[in-house]
Amino acid sequence: MDFSKNKYILLYILLCFLIAASGFWAFISVRHALDLGPDSPPSEEQVFKYEPRPPLPKELEGLKQALPPTEYPAGMLDKYKEIYAINKDVIGWIKIKGTSIDTLITQHSNNNYYLRTGFYKKYNRYGNAYLDYRAGVENLSQNSVIYGHSGRDETQVFSVLFDYLDYDFYINNPIIEFGTIYKDYKWKIFSVFISSVEKKDDKGYFFYYINPTIKPEKFPGFIDQIKQYSRFYTELDLKEDDKLLQLSTCIYMNDLPGRRVNSRLVVVAKLMEEGESEEIDPSLVLDNPNFRRPQVWYNHYKQKNPYANSPNWQR
Numbered sequence: 001m002d003f004s005k006n007k008y009i010l011l012y013i014l015l016c017f018l019i020a021a022s023g024f025w026a027f028i029s030v031r032h033a034l035d036l037g038p039d040s041p042p043s044e045e046q047v048f049k050y051e052p053r054p055p056l057p058k059e060l061e062g063l064k065q066a067l068p069p070t071e072y073p074a075g076m077l078d079k080y081k082e083i084y085a086i087n088k089d090v091i092g093w094i095k096i097k098g099t100s101i102d103t104l105i106t107q108h109s110n111n112n113y114y115l116r117t118g119f120y121k122k123y124n125r126y127g128n129a130y131l132d133y134r135a136g137v138e139n140l141s142q143n144s145v146i147y148g149h150s151g152r153d154e155t156q157v158f159s160v161l162f163d164y165l166d167y168d169f170y171i172n173n174p175i176i177e178f179g180t181i182y183k184d185y186k187w188k189i190f191s192v193f194i195s196s197v198e199k200k201d202d203k204g205y206f207f208y209y210i211n212p213t214i215k216p217e218k219f220p221g222f223i224d225q226i227k228q229y230s231r232f233y234t235e236l237d238l239k240e241d242d243k244l245l246q247l248s249t250c251i252y253m254n255d256l257p258g259r260r261v262n263s264r265l266v267v268v269a270k271l272m273e274e275g276e277s278e279e280i281d282p283s284l285v286l287d288n289p290n291f292r293r294p295q296v297w298y299n300h301y302k303q304k305n306p307y308a309n310s311p312n313w314q315r
Contacts, residue, residue, distance in 0.1 A: 148249055150251075175187070186278075
């Protein structure tokens with residue numbers, strides 16, 4: 001046997017293996033760094049290269065000459081016409097003074113559309129805040145729900161909603177200005193609550209807070225359910241024909257170690273009446289650190305569920 005010849009063959013095979021392994025790990029490293037893949041979304045830099053921030057009202061002046069001829073809905077407020085000509089899904093504007101929330105609201109026939117689609121109808125990882133597809137615009141629904149993304153900073157439209165879990169912020173920022181393309185409205189916040197949204201996490205129950213219409217006989221139970229889930233709740237004189245506004249975003253407060261419990265943070269407000277004060281009486285605010293959690297949370301921490309015998313709301 002020619003050992004010298006076999007030695008070179010073995011060295012050659014080993015060298016090929018090392019080259020292949022180096023190439024493979026280089027590929028893995030690059031892929032990991034760039035998070036590439038056949039279904040991967042474009043990077044943040046790619047997204048915002050062609051997805052500029054939607055114009056604010058003061059920036060709309062002078063846009064008319066660059067816009068195509070547009071047929072506007074009867075009764076639309078003039079201030080929305082320029083921006084409506086850019087995107088006919090625009091249905092209004094939301095603002096909370098003193099916060100980063102100051103943006104337009106869209107609506108599409110598919111509630112998933114604006115999760116990852118920006119104002120200019122191109123992919124955007126942050127999407128655009130949008131009204132539930134079932135909600136009325138010209139004539140408000142009883143329960144209007146607006147969805148938006150949130151995160152640890154203010155780059156996402158509803159990140160500031162987490163601040164409503166702080167007592168001082170809650171009582172000092174009670175007013176939402178949300179108007180449609182037809183009329184301006186003001187809303188007074190009376191609750192900030194957290195609810196899981198998958199039945200498997202709460203013994204087969206999901207509080208369907210996004211229902212656009214609430215039967216009069218079901219309204220007291222609906223409000224009581226909100227109160228159970230509320231971190232803070234303000235006792236107001238709520239009537240069965242009051243119109244409600246809910247701002248909904250993801251939150252991770254119900255998560256367990258190693259287990260995601262899909263949940264939403266919701267800020268709830270009622271449509272203000274003519275002449276109603278914008279102030280909140282702190283003595284009417286219920287501070288409820290033991291708000292209702294999903295059953296899996298109580299099971300994990302071996303705690304008794306104080307709401308176990310409370311009736312679940314049925315729409």
